[in-house]
Structures are given as C-alpha cells and as structure tokens.
Amino acid sequence: MSLNSEWVLASGNKGKLREFQDLFAPWGVNWVAQGELGVPDAEEPFHTFVENALTKARHASRLTGRPALADDSGLCVPALQGAPGVLSARYATLFGQEKGDANNNACLIQQLKGIEDRRAYFVCAMVWVAHADDPTPTIAQKMWWGEVIDTPQGEHGFGYDPHFWLPQSQCTAAQMPKELKNQYSHRAQATQALLLELEQRLGLKSRAAGH
Template sequence: MALSNEWVLASGNKGKLREFQDLFSPWGVNWVAQGELGVPDAEEPFHTFVENALTKARYASRLTGRPALADDSGLCVPAIGDAPGVLSARYATLFGQDKSDANNNACLVEKLKSVDDRRAYFVCAMVWVAHADDPTPTIAQKMWWGEVIDSAQGEHGFGYDPHFWLPEHQCTAAQMPKEQKNQFSHRAQATQALLLELQQRLGLTKTGS
C-alpha cells in the first residue's frame, strides 16, 4: 500500500501545524491537525515522553488511517527527581492549584526554594508512525539545558520559558528572539533530527528536483 502524502499531526496547536507544514512542504507532504478529522485528544498515561508521544501518534493514525506525528515535551529538574517531567503542563494540580503557566512556575520555584542545584532541561520527544501498527516508529528526542531562576524574565514564549535561564546566552528562553529560539530549543533540535531520520527512512526527495 502506497504511503499517503497527507500526514496527521496529533495536536491542536495551530503554530505547530504551520511549522511542520513549512518544514515538510518541499518534500510534498501535507499536514492536517487531528481535530480537523474529528479525532479527540488521546490519553497520556505514561511516565516517559517517548511513550506518551508514541501513544498519541498510534492513536491518531489508527483513527484516521494516515501516517501520524506526535510530540511530548516538558521541563525536568534532576535535583527533584526530574520533576515536573511529563506532568509539566499540569504541575500545579499536584499542589491543589488550578493548571496554568503562572501556577506551574510558582509551584516549581517554591519546590526549589531550598535547592542549590538549579540545573534543568527541556525535553521534546517526537514520534512518527507510517501506520497504527508500525513496528519501527521513527523517534527523535532532544534536550535543551539551562537553569531555573526564581524571578520571571522576558515576555516571549510560554510555559516555563520566563524561568528557564540559559547561561551561554545570558538570557531566559522568554527573552530570546523567536528566530534564535527556533535554532536552539529542544523542539527545534528534535524537529530537525526527525526530518533527517525520515529523509533516510522514506527516501524523501524535494518536489521538482
């Protein structure tokens, strides 16, 4: 069976959809968000980013009959057992608070109040499957190291970006220009690694070449 050139993004994030559309269009790949095909969000029950991303990709592919890509990402702080980890988006709920960026950051800063080692890393795991039962899913996982600081700095980005300090750049992820962040971030690294793997796996060639 020929591989469809319409791939499903297991996310409702319009920014991600545009990003992948731009990245893969030279290879004749078209993306569609799973929500546009009536696919609801999948459960994310696992303790690792890769397992959650794989679950979401298989789920989207099974319900649409198309190749699918999913990602799972978050912030890990080794000194507190790599928390918030896969619970990054809802970390505040562990402390009885509503889920929000502000609450998540406040809870993390409070958790690190008496911790000297503030090293942390963002991680992004991306998984692509040709079909729901693909025995060899294509996986890319990358990390972006920095430190957690107490006071928010910067107005760009989202999530933990204002508290994620990058010593080599002397700024937070929220202070970094978008173009620069798109070169260094965990998601940027994982996206480029996945594209390289898929080029090798599928023999993708640019349209018109």
C-alpha cells in the same frame, strides 16, 4: 508510500501545524490536524515523553488510517528527580492548585526553595508512525539545557520560559529572539533530528533541490 497523501498531526495546535507544513513542503507532504478529522485527544498515562508521544501518534493513525506525527515535551529538573516532567503542563494540580503557567511556575520555585542545584532541561520527543501498528516508529528526542531562576525575566514564550535561564546566551528563553529560539530549542532540535531520520527511512528528496 505516497508522499502526496495527507499525514496527521496529533495535536490541535495551529502553530505546530503551520510549522510542519512549512518544514515538509519541499517533500510534497500535506498535514492535517487530528481535530479536523474528528480525532479526540489521546490519553497520556505514561511517565516518559517518548511513550506518551508514541501513544498519541498511534491513536491518531488508528482513527484516520494515515501516517501520524505526535510530540510530547516538558521541563525536567534533575534535583527534583526529573519533575515536573510529563506533568509540566499541569504541575500545579499536584499541589491542589489549578493548572496554568503562573501556578506551575510558582509551584516549581517553591519546590526548589533551598536547593542549590538549579540545572534543568526542556525535552521534546517526536514520534512518527507509518500506520497504527508500525513496528519501527521513527523517534527523535532532544534536550535543551539551562537553569531555573526564581525571578521571571522576559515577555516572550510561554510555560516555564521566563524562569529558564540560558547561561551561554545570558538570557531566559522568554528573552531570546524568536529566530534564535527556533534554532536552538528542544523542539527545534527534535524537529531537525526527525527530518533526518525520515529522509533516511522514506528516501525523501526535496523537490526544491530539483530531485
């Protein structure tokens, strides 16, 4: 496979696109967002992050004829049987409210009322496919453990970050400096794991290392 060809990111998030462009630059990989190629968002009908990420990656690859990468992420609370889970971005709609960070967080706190076990984890699943019918998709899934607190703290981040307390760091994800979050978050861990898997699968060698 030629690494000089463009790979498709199954997302319209410009921040993610920049991040992957930087990460893969040493290997000569070029990324393009699916929206720039006229690819609409895929349906996400499954109950697991991996299945939804795989669906999005295959969808983007099938419509473009190029390798594709997709991710799916969210917050899981064991005491709530894994909710919000894959519905993290629209959790409030389950309770008749409009989706949005404030409503999602309010509904989560309400559901945890009277529950002592506040353990929770962010999860990120990443899937790369060489083509739409790739029989061996490359998959990486990582978790970032913490606890849910009632009162939000911090101005950074988004989603559930202000309510996600990290005992070891004694701060929420919304209070953590960006540099640290980019090292320890679920997305950071999954990205690094995916890079290692792809290095093995494709025999990638960094141009920056003189190979």
